[in-house]
Amino acid sequence: MTVLEEPNKACVPLAEICLISGIPEEDSGDFRELFQMKAFDLEQSLQEVTERYEREKQKRRALHNSLIELRGNIRVHCRIRPSLPFDHAAGHSVSQDRQRNSLENVAYAIDDETVLVKCSRPGHAPINKTFQFERVYSATESQDTVFADVAPLLTSLLDGYNVCIMAYGQTGSGKTYTMLGPQLEENFAFVSEDESELGIIPRATQELFRLISEKPPGSYWVDVSVVEVYNNEVFDLLAKDSCGKVFGIKRDVVTTREGKSDVPLLTYETVANASEFLHLVIKGLQLRIRHPTLVHAHSSRSHLVVTLTITTIVSGDNFGTSWEDEQINQRLNKEVSCTCPQKTKESKSTSSSRASSPAQLEAAEKLKQVKTRLQLVDLAGSMSGVTGAALRETSFINRSLSALADVLGAIAEQRSHVPYRNSKLTHLLQDSVGGDAKLLVMLCISPSQKYLTESMQSLGFGTRARQVQRGQVRKRNLTALSKTK
Numbered sequence: 001m002t003v004l005e006e007p008n009k010a011c012v013p014l015a016e017i018c019l020i021s022g023i024p025e026e027d028s029g030d031f032r033e034l035f036q037m038k039a040f041d042l043e044q045s046l047q048e049v050t051e052r053y054e055r056e057k058q059k060r061r062a063l064h065n066s067l068i069e070l071r072g073n074i075r076v077h078c079r080i081r082p083s084l085p086f087d088h089a090a091g092h093s094v095s096q097d098r099q100r101n102s103l104e105n106v107a108y109a110i111d112d113e114t115v116l117v118k119c120s121r122p123g124h125a126p127i128n129k130t131f132q133f134e135r136v137y138s139a140t141e142s143q144d145t146v147f148a149d150v151a152p153l154l155t156s157l158l159d160g161y162n163v164c165i166m167a168y169g170q171t172g173s174g175k176t177y178t179m180l181g182p183q184l185e186e187n188f189a190f191v192s193e194d195e196s197e198l199g200i201i202p203r204a205t206q207e208l209f210r211l212i213s214e215k216p217p218g219s220y221w222v223d224v225s226v227v228e229v230y231n232n233e234v235f236d237l238l239a240k241d242s243c244g245k246v247f248g249i250k251r252d253v254v255t256t257r258e259g260k261s262d263v264p265l266l267t268y269e270t271v272a273n274a275s276e277f278l279h280l281v282i283k284g285l286q287l288r289i290r291h292p293t294l295v296h297a298h299s300s301r302s303h304l305v306v307t308l309t310i311t312t313i314v315s316g317d318n319f320g321t322s323w324e325d326e327q328i329n330q331r332l333n334k335e336v337s338c339t340c341p342q343k344t345k346e347s348k349s350t351s352s353s354r355a356s357s358p359a360q361l362e363a364a365e366k367l368k369q370v371k372t373r374l375q376l377v378d379l380a381g382s383m384s385g386v387t388g389a390a391l392r393e394t395s396f397i398n399r400s401l402s403a404l405a406d407v408l409g410a411i412a413e414q415r416s417h418v419p420y421r422n423s424k425l426t427h428l429l430q431d432s433v434g435g436d437a438k439l440l441v442m443l444c445i446s447p448s449q450k451y452l453t454e455s456m457q458s459l460g461f462g463t464r465a466r467q468v469q470r471g472q473v474r475k476r477n478l479t480a481l482s483k484t485k
């Protein structure tokens, strides 16, 4: 249907156009036909241009992604959450006028790559600032849409890349919602009835196990660890007491001889499917520190790091031809025996019991294990204006977040020393942030004027993160398995 045919459109009636243009009434039928044809042509060419634009945009995105991979850039997506009832809660000593202003929305997604922020200060002319990211989500965009952009990273994981997805933003900006889903009151169950509300962590695990189910059986297994960093201490949220009850045990972060970060004695649990994983994570999350803040009632006051380690069995024939690959193999095999002794023992005994002939024995010896890692991080929210008991907690959070910014700054400037060890958070995430992982930062932003300073800080962090070039992201060699797909 063309614009002219639409009955309720507020447009100038055709009779009036004829009158204005001096077209005799008897010719108005021809004129209508001509006009409709023209409108139809215009609509068609508009559609063609739109389609061409979309195709070009896809191409540009694909090229941009390749460039990101070549330069080892950090991908940054930005999500602006909707206004929520707690945004309207009265501030302490704020006047009604200021309160009304503070509720105004000032952060918008003007397209799917640009955030516009209206900055206004009393006595100053308002300024509009724009920020570009790989992807920008408006307040109406769903968990489905957010995950659709993240899903390709999971394919990369099984192709041999390490992947890290990290939510960054001020308190109450939607990090936990984006990573886990809406928090239900009791027991920190985030699995709501409505699956469409699930966040990146449960979805990523479902997708990972779906991808694994398409591979040859027994060629992959998944181990999980859940860690929180609270007041600059690392706690193992899957550690169990002698009765098998989980409780957070303090752990250390160390640097291995190969220069990687490691958490000795960290608990790893092997999971066979997404529901086993969720069960474990929910148990661990019940221990996570949450307190009410000035912004909302269920604020996470610790950084959460959920790690899925995917071990792949690869035939040695086609694996690791270079010296570097060989070093990685040796290290990975050593790591597997440290972190998953049970599984390693199992796989060794199975292969030796099956390998009854020299040929079989040789084949079994050629099997190697390659590990890739998916790290899912829900950072604690930065905050200002805190006093009293929460001050210590908040200053630890703020310090660890500035340590993260310092690390990115040092990598960006290619300084010889990167201060990973200035905070447990950066030490723990060293291999994902500075190493060879595909890293996606999900910036979370509150839309209202009330949080303008914090939103600008987060947007600034995201902008700096995008500029970091870490060198080409390295892939573990999984040639043999890819061939058997």
Ligand SMILES: Nc1ncnc2c1ncn2[C@@H]1O[C@H](COP(=O)(O)OP(=O)(O)OP(=O)(O)O)[C@@H](O)[C@H]1O
Pocket (backbone or CB within 6 Å): 080, 081, 082, 084, 139, 169, 170, 171, 172, 173, 174, 175, 176, 177, 178, 181, 182, 183, 293, 296, 298, 299, 300, 301, 379, 380, 381, 382, 444
């Ligand atoms: N996109 C969204 N749509 C609907 N509700 C949302 C959205 N983002 C956040 N919320 C809601 O806003 C509240 C605060 O969100 P959330 O707990 O995710 O914030 P946070 O950034 O993790 O905060 P903190 O750092 O304090 O833990 C929650 O009730 C959450 O359900």
